Amino acid sequence: MRLEVKCNVENCKYWEKGDQCVADSIYVVGLNGREEAASVDETACKTFEEC
Ligand code: SF4
Incomplete structure (x- = not known):
């Protein structure tokens, strides 16, 4: 089953x-190379590629 990502x-x-x-x-990933996040604001998509 494919996971939906919004x-x-x-x-x-x-x-x-x-x-x-x-x-x-x-x-x-966690922001600034961290492997933990304290909130949603500290996570980011590393797969992003500008079009
Ligand atoms: S930034 Fe790009 S790769 Fe990451 S979730 Fe959004 S659409 Fe998908």
Whole structure:
């Protein structure tokens, strides 16, 4: 079963209308090289590629 990933980063090459991420997989990291996050604001998608 494919996991649905919603995203609002419209200038990513994996973004499609309806806030759909169409990448085969995504890699989410903690900000600033950290491997822990205290809140959602401290996570980010590393798979992003500008289109
Ligand atoms: S790869 Fe990351 S930034 Fe790009 S559409 Fe998917 S979730 Fe968003």
